[in-house]
Amino acid sequence: MPEHPAPEIWRADPDRERQEILFVGDVHLGRRPSGLDEILDDHGLKPNELSPATALERVTEHACAHPPRAVVFAGDLVDQEDDCFEAYGVLERNVRALREEGIAVLAVAGNHDAMVLPRLIHRVEGVELLGEGATWELRALEGDGPPVDLLAWSFKTSHHSDSPLDAPGLHEAIGGRRPGARLLGLLHGDLDAGTSRYAPVSRRRLEDLSLDACFLGHVHQPCALSEMERPLGYLGSLVGLKPTEAGPRGPWRVEVPAMGPIRPRQVALSPIRWERFELPLEEEHAADEDRLHAHLEGWLRARLEADESLRHEHLRAVVVRVELTGRLAHRAAVRSFVERHAPKDTVFRVLDRPVIVQRVYDHTRAAVDLEVLARESSPLGHVATQLLALQAGGAEALVRRAGEGLEGLGDWRLDDDDLLELPPAREVLEQSAWRLLDVLLAQREELSA
Numbered sequence: 001m002p003e004h005p006a007p008e009i010w011r012a013d014p015d016r017e018r019q020e021i022l023f024v025g026d027v028h029l030g031r032r033p034s035g036l037d038e039i040l041d042d043h044g045l046k047p048n049e050l051s052p053a054t055a056l057e058r059v060t061e062h063a064c065a066h067p068p069r070a071v072v073f074a075g076d077l078v079d080q081e082d083d084c085f086e087a088y089g090v091l092e093r094n095v096r097a098l099r100e101e102g103i104a105v106l107a108v109a110g111n112h113d114a115m116v117l118p119r120l121i122h123r124v125e126g127v128e129l130l131g132e133g134a135t136w137e138l139r140a141l142e143g144d145g146p147p148v149d150l151l152a153w154s155f156k157t158s159h160h161s162d163s164p165l166d167a168p169g170l171h172e173a174i175g176g177r178r179p180g181a182r183l184l185g186l187l188h189g190d191l192d193a194g195t196s197r198y199a200p201v202s203r204r205r206l207e208d209l210s211l212d213a214c215f216l217g218h219v220h221q222p223c224a225l226s227e228m229e230r231p232l233g234y235l236g237s238l239v240g241l242k243p244t245e246a247g248p249r250g251p252w253r254v255e256v257p258a259m260g261p262i263r264p265r266q267v268a269l270s271p272i273r274w275e276r277f278e279l280p281l282e283e284e285h286a287a288d289e290d291r292l293h294a295h296l297e298g299w300l301r302a303r304l305e306a307d308e309s310l311r312h313e314h315l316r317a318v319v320v321r322v323e324l325t326g327r328l329a330h331r332a333a334v335r336s337f338v339e340r341h342a343p344k345d346t347v348f349r350v351l352d353r354p355v356i357v358q359r360v361y362d363h364t365r366a367a368v369d370l371e372v373l374a375r376e377s378s379p380l381g382h383v384a385t386q387l388l389a390l391q392a393g394g395a396e397a398l399v400r401r402a403g404e405g406l407e408g409l410g411d412w413r414l415d416d417d418d419l420l421e422l423p424p425a426r427e428v429l430e431q432s433a434w435r436l437l438d439v440l441l442a443q444r445e446e447l448s449a
């Protein structure tokens with residue numbers, strides 16, 4: 001299960017606010033959070049309140065309250081062509097409010113909005129498209145503060161199979177950098193993806209450009225930008241759009257002083273938070289369904305209340321998926337709890353917000369002594385032997401064969417933004433062996449009953 005390092009959360013500081021630039025990753029105007037409509041209704045929430053459009057309104061309010069030097073979008077501002085007119089109204093309103101505060105608004109186009117963003121931007125006064133037509137552009141940032149040059153590149157059509165670093169204008173643009181200016185990169189693309197139809201770009205080649213920092217759109221999982229000496233990576237989606245987009249989301253305020261480190265901090269303002277947790281169970285928690293329900297609630301409460309990034313006024317709902325793990329002698333209560341789980345019955349209020357348990361997975365294991373089982377000459381003994389070998393890093397031939405079988409699925413993607421990573425072959429085999437062991441143990445219990 002991926003655990004992501006918590007980003008440094010931005011706090012207001014009038015002394016540095018004007019030296020900050022607000023970078024916004026993939027917004028995807030037009031999309032709605034998936035699969036929640038019915039349950040949201042039960043809690044007086046509308047899907048629209050958790051939408052990218054609402055998140056963008058929060059960004060604008062935030063920027064107007066604490067004006068940065070500029071607001072900069074990293075592409076995929078609009079989800080698709082069909083969303084054009086809805087996006088037009090939303091964008092127009094937000095850009096007008098920002099321009100009234102004297103805040104510059106800049107953007108590059110991504111694969112989703114390669115065609116629609118240039119059209120929108122030409123109609124919305126006050127927002128500027130950079131790197132149009134897949135050609136690099138250098139743009140000096142207006143406003144007070146140290147000189148900052150943005151080096152930017154946009155998608156021209158929905159696919160771009162070459163590296164953007166081989167696109168026209170790069171060296172001329174870098175050559176135009178003002179002496180003493182900080183140089184920040186901005187593009188939409190697929191970092192270190194090898195071959196990709198979405199502007200594949202190598203991190204090493206980007207680093208070789210000697211930028212002070214580089215911010216990318218495309219992949220929705222943000223990079224640990226606040227922990228990097230020279231920040232280079234994804235801003236992530238503005239708001240999580242589906243269960244796989246777990247963890248904190250938001251725009252990034254990037255402090256750009258005349259000298260010294262560039263510091264990105266994430267602004268906590270996302271209306272929805274998706275999470276996936278692993279909850280290790282002890283025997284006492286799994287004695288019956290009531291105890292399991294209570295334990296789940298208590299555990300989630302402690303976990304979420306300790307999370308600084310959830311303590312903001314704009315959060316409306318938390319949606320979690322919980323993986324139950326642990327080795328248990330009695331697993332009947334876990335099984336029926338998972339089978340009977342309905343999201344609407346498992347909503348807790350934490351920090352005065354609904355926490356919806358959308359899915360529960362039973363990944364508990366039988367509390368058996370594999371060493372003892374392995375001595376049997378029976379199917380159970382065989383599976384136990386293989387499991388021990390897998391856990392000890394052995395069974396190479398088996399792992400190799402499984403790996404070959406999985407290879408064809410290795411870079412299968414749900415959609416272009418969502419890299420679905422398969423677990424390693426050894427892990428897949430271990431999971432399958434445990435499942436088989438469960439079936440065999442159940443058979444033995446039935447026979448002895």
Ligand SMILES: [Mn+2]
Binds near residue numbers: 110
């Ligand atoms: Mn994209």
